[in-house]
Amino acid sequence: MQVTLQSSDEREFVVSIKVAEQSQLLKTKIEELGEKSETIVLSDIKGDVLKKIIEYCEHYQEDPADGSVVRGLLPPPQGSSWDKAYIKVEAPMLCELLKAAHTLKIPQLLDLGCSATANLIRGKSAAEIREVLHIRDDFSEDEQKLIGMEAAFSASSHIIEEMRDDGRASTPLLGPPPAAINQALALSDKEQAELASYVQKCDRRIMAYLCIGYAADSVNKMTLANAKVAGIEGDLGMAAGMINWALGLYYVGSFLGQLPANLALKKVHPGRWLSGTMVAWSVVTAATAFVQTGHQLVACRFLFGAVQAGYLTGSLYYISFWYPRGLVRQRTGFFFASAGVGGVAVGPLCAMLMPLDTGLQGWQNLFVAAGLLSGIWGALGLIVLPDYPERARFLTADERRLVRRIMEHQNTVASTQRISVRQIRMAVADYRIWLWALVDFCANAATQVNGMFGPTIIADQGYSPRAAQALTALTNFMAFSGMASIAYVARAVGGSSTAIALSNTLTAAGFVLALTASDSGARMAALLLFSFASPQPAAHGPAWAMANQQGDTKPAIAATLTSAFGGLGPLTTAFVYRESDRPRYVLGHSVCLAMTVLCLAATLTLRAVLLRENTRRDRCPRDISDLSAEQTRDLADSHPDFRYRL
Numbered sequence: 001m002q003v004t005l006q007s008s009d010e011r012e013f014v015v016s017i018k019v020a021e022q023s024q025l026l027k028t029k030i031e032e033l034g035e036k037s038e039t040i041v042l043s044d045i046k047g048d049v050l051k052k053i054i055e056y057c058e059h060y061q062e063d064p065a066d067g068s069v070v071r072g073l074l075p076p077p078q079g080s081s082w083d084k085a086y087i088k089v090e091a092p093m094l095c096e097l098l099k100a101a102h103t104l105k106i107p108q109l110l111d112l113g114c115s116a117t118a119n120l121i122r123g124k125s126a127a128e129i130r131e132v133l134h135i136r137d138d139f140s141e142d143e144q145k146l147i148g149m150e151a152a153f154s155a156s157s158h159i160i161e162e163m164r165d166d167g168r169a170s171t172p173l174l175g176p177p178p179a180a181i182n183q184a185l186a187l188s189d190k191e192q193a194e195l196a197s198y199v200q201k202c203d204r205r206i207m208a209y210l211c212i213g214y215a216a217d218s219v220n221k222m223t224l225a226n227a228k229v230a231g232i233e234g235d236l237g238m239a240a241g242m243i244n245w246a247l248g249l250y251y252v253g254s255f256l257g258q259l260p261a262n263l264a265l266k267k268v269h270p271g272r273w274l275s276g277t278m279v280a281w282s283v284v285t286a287a288t289a290f291v292q293t294g295h296q297l298v299a300c301r302f303l304f305g306a307v308q309a310g311y312l313t314g315s316l317y318y319i320s321f322w323y324p325r326g327l328v329r330q331r332t333g334f335f336f337a338s339a340g341v342g343g344v345a346v347g348p349l350c351a352m353l354m355p356l357d358t359g360l361q362g363w364q365n366l367f368v369a370a371g372l373l374s375g376i377w378g379a380l381g382l383i384v385l386p387d388y389p390e391r392a393r394f395l396t397a398d399e400r401r402l403v404r405r406i407m408e409h410q411n412t413v414a415s416t417q418r419i420s421v422r423q424i425r426m427a428v429a430d431y432r433i434w435l436w437a438l439v440d441f442c443a444n445a446a447t448q449v450n451g452m453f454g455p456t457i458i459a460d461q462g463y464s465p466r467a468a469q470a471l472t473a474l475t476n477f478m479a480f481s482g483m484a485s486i487a488y489v490a491r492a493v494g495g496s497s498t499a500i501a502l503s504n505t506l507t508a509a510g511f512v513l514a515l516t517a518s519d520s521g522a523r524m525a526a527l528l529l530f531s532f533a534s535p536q537p538a539a540h541g542p543a544w545a546m547a548n549q550q551g552d553t554k555p556a557i558a559a560t561l562t563s564a565f566g567g568l569g570p571l572t573t574a575f576v577y578r579e580s581d582r583p584r585y586v587l588g589h590s591v592c593l594a595m596t597v598l599c600l601a602a603t604l605t606l607r608a609v610l611l612r613e614n615t616r617r618d619r620c621p622r623d624i625s626d627l628s629a630e631q632t633r634d635l636a637d638s639h640p641d642f643r644y645r646l
Contacts, residue, residue, distance in 0.1 A: 003030060004039045005054075008397050011047035012039065015054055022057035024105035032267075043390035043400040044103060049096045056086060056109055087116045094120070103408070191402055198399040202322050205394055207331055209385055210315045211338035213278055216374035217311055218342030219349070220285045221250070222451055223370045224301065226350040226472070227363035229455045229465045235361055238294035240579060246294070246301045247452050248574030251567055253305025258564035261310025270318050271385035274311060278378030281308040286371030289364040313563040316546055317556050321388055324406050328547060333487035336539030340480020343451070347472030354466065422634045427557035435606045436545040436558075439500070440566025442599035443537035446507055446592045448570035450475050450531040453577045453588075457527060460583035461520035478532040483539040495646040496544035497607035499536070504600035506533035511593035515586060523583070530592075537599055541566070548610070548644050551636030569595070610644040617643065 001017045003026075021027040029040050042050060059082065089097070094116060101110040121129045187195065224232075224246060233243055264273060281304055288300040319331050353369055354362035386392040389403050427433055449457075454475050459468035482503070490499035510530030517523045545562050549555040572595065577588035622640040624632055632639070 005050060006039050006041045007045055007047040007050045008043050008401055009047045010397075011050070013050060013054055015057070016061070018061045019054065019057045022060060022106060023053075026104060041390050042103075043397070044404040045100045046096065049093070049100050052089075052093070052097060053100055053104065053106070053109070057106070059086075060108075083112060087112055091120065187402075194396075194399050194402050195406070198395060198403055199323070199327065201394055201399075202389075203331075205384070205392075206319070206322050207334065209381055210274075210319070211335055211341075213274070213311065213374070213377060213381070214315065214335055215338045215342035215345070216278070216370075216377055217281070217308060218339040218451075219346045220281060220304070220308070220370045220374055222343060222346045222472075223285065223350070223366045224250075225452050225455050226346065226469050227366055229459055229468055230350070230354055230363040230366065231361075231465075232297070232363045233294075235363070236291065236294050236297060238297070242294045242298065244574050244578075246298045248571050249298055249302040250305035251569075251571050251574070253302040254309045254567050255305075255564050257306040257309030258313060258560050258567070261314060264310070269387045270314070270321065271387045272382055274314050274318060275378050275381030275385055277307065277311045277314065278381065279375055281311070282371045282373075282375030282378055284371075285374070286368050289360065289367035289371075309564075312567075313559045316542060316559050316563070320546060320555060324403075328543070330487045332543035332546060333483070333539060336535075336543070337480055337483035339539075340476055340483050340535065343476030343479055344473050347455070347469045347476065351466045351469040354469070423551045423553040423636055424557055426551075426634075426636060426638070427554045427561065430558075432548075432606065432609060433545070433558050433561055434565075435602055435609070436541060437562045437565040438602045439537060439541045439599055439606065440545075440562050441569040442595040442602065443500075443534070443541055444566055444569030445572045445595040446511075446530065446534040446569075446599070447479070447538040448573050449534070449577070449588070449592055450479060450527070452570065452573060453585075454527070454531070456577075457583075457585070458524070461524055475527055475531040478528050479535045482532040482534075482536045486536040486540045487543075489536075490540060495607075496540055496547075497603055497610075497646050500540055500544070500603045501600055501607075503533050503536035503540075504596050504603065506530075507537075507596045508593060508600070510534070511589050511596065514589045515584075515593070517584075520583070534592075534596070537603070538566075544645070549637055550639070550642060551634070554636045607646055610646055614643050 002014050003017055003020050005013045005015060005020070005026075007013070017030060020030060026040065033040075045053070087094070087097075094113060098110065098113040098117070101107075101113060224243075228243055232238075261277070284300060284304045284307055288297065288304070291297045291300055315335060316332060319335065320328055323331055349369070350366050353365040356362075356365055358365055360368070386394075389395060389407075390400050392400070395403075450472075454472050455465075455468045458471050458475070459465060463471060486499055486503065489502065490496045493499050493502065507530050510526050510533060513529065514523055514526035517526055542559070542562055545558055546555060549558045572591060573588070576591045577585050581587055617640055624635070624640060627635075636642075637644070
């Protein structure tokens with residue numbers, strides 16, 4: 001059997017499986033592809049370098065290198081003559097071979113290259129090493145004296161030998177260890193321009209698609225709340241309280257579907273999975289228009305939650321595939337804010353669709369239209385949404401190489417990540433993740449008041465059903481404004497935890513006003529206030545959690561746990577806003593006020609925990625020099641260089 005490899009300059013090489021499996025990375029990719037015959041794209045390896053790598057793998061396909069050959073390049077000479085001849089290349093090619101061997105995970109070739117480099121620079125001065133390895137000197141003479149550059153360069157050959165001996169040969173030559181993401185990666189002016197172009201393209205393609213999809217998801221979720229005002233309970237002969245079960249069991253279905261959906265995302269094409277998820281929930285939404293009983297409605301909403309479950313956490317994880325860590329939090333905030341756009345649209349849309357003469361009831365029109373619109377968008381994603389940056393044809397080869405380098409520096413290259421059982425255990429045992437889940441649980445309980453009962457609360461203030469649906473555009477606009485502004489608030493106040501605490505304070509004030517208000521005008525003001533403030537922690541909490549995760553698997557598990565358990569919060573809301581409590585809903589507002597206070601307490605506790613851990617790592621750095629490369633990678637955010645963002 002054979003496999004096709006494509007280099008960054010789009011040259012293709014057909015090699016045998018046996019040759020390709022000399023690389024641990026290619027072996028993993030071949031196993032993932034199974035019987036599929038897709039080309040494996042290596043977007044950061046040039047054609048001439050890949051050809052040289054293949055030469056090495058073909059030579060050792062029958063008799064794999066055992067690692068001892070590297071001694072042949074260090075006195076006394078003991079290695080094979082073939083290795084010596086193979087590695088006798090110009091310095092630029094040697095550096096490219098080192099990077100490629102690191103990327104492809106060919107440890108014997110990496111050792112061979114490190115030894116060759118050690119011999120190449122042995123005994124040379126700093127200036128001579130810079131000339132041999134084509135290292136640009138950006139420091140003035142004073143700066144060199146200040147940081148001791150001469151001493152650092154003169155010791156480099158000894159460092160390489162020591163790192164080779166203890167199994168960490170790639171570190172000094174290939175940049176900082178994967179976990180050292182808090183250290184800046186120097187980019188030239190050209191690379192800065194390429195990064196700006198890359199981000200702009202991803203915003204237009206990736207973020208635009210995901211945000212419109214999440215807005216469509218919001219429309220689908222809020223359709224039932226508007227159908228309630230449109231008379232669905234009477235048409236289906238539903239018993240008192242059954243509509244609350246339909247609203248609540250959606251979240252049970254969503255909870256149960258989270259983990260399978262996210263595991264599937266690791267195994268299949270992410271772009272197709274997210275688009276397919278959208279098509280699936282659209283079919284369920286459209287089918288809901290034709291239910292005949294309340295029990296059928298409850299079953300459809302449960303199924304809707306189950307098939308829709310993977311879109312939120314999947315999108316959060318997918319965003320981390322495309323953006324460097326420092327850009328993820330703001331994009332996540334925009335993503336959550338897009339739900340508010342859907343909320344703004346759903347009220348006027350429902351008010352327009354209800355009176356249409358289509359041969360269906362008004363509430364049936366709502367479900368059919370919502371399902372049709374999101375289904376079309378989902379089908380489009382099957383065509384336009386790529387899986388990973390290295391497979392994106394809308395990017396240039398230089399942009400793909402650059403973002404690959406940045407993501408490798410931050411240990412966030414999604415296409416080369418594997419499922420780490422150790423990181424799964426770490427995530428489940430990490431009490432900080434459960435604190436983030438508690439923040440999300442309490443925040444979602446409060447924020448879904450508007451989504452599930454906004455039209456009903458407005459109608460109870462004396463408005464007609466159509467007017468109440470139209471007015472939800474105002475409350476949902478407040479929700480959108482809150483979600484869209486939280487990232488800027490976090491930046492202004494110096495951190496996510498402070499921003500979430502301020503939002504909780506405003507939300508609590510809104511519920512207190514709702515409980516004490518004696519007239520409909522004050523109750524409407526309270527609804528607008530907590531509709532603005534309550535979505536902010538729900539939108540920013542997951543972004544805060546994801547910005548503090550690292551590793552191959554832990555971010556996916558963290559996203560699943562926080563979103564799945566946090567997503568159960570609205571179950572509380574679904575059953576405390578009872579018909580018998582109209583129009584003041586004292587029980588519902590009281591429960592949501594308590595949830596908001598608990599969210600504030602959990603946020604402040606989490607901030608103190610993260611600050612204490614950062615301080616501990618600053619004062620007592622941990623020595624991990626005895627760990628292997630894989631063990632170091634599995635430290636995830638426990639790596640001593642990692643610092644939590646407050």
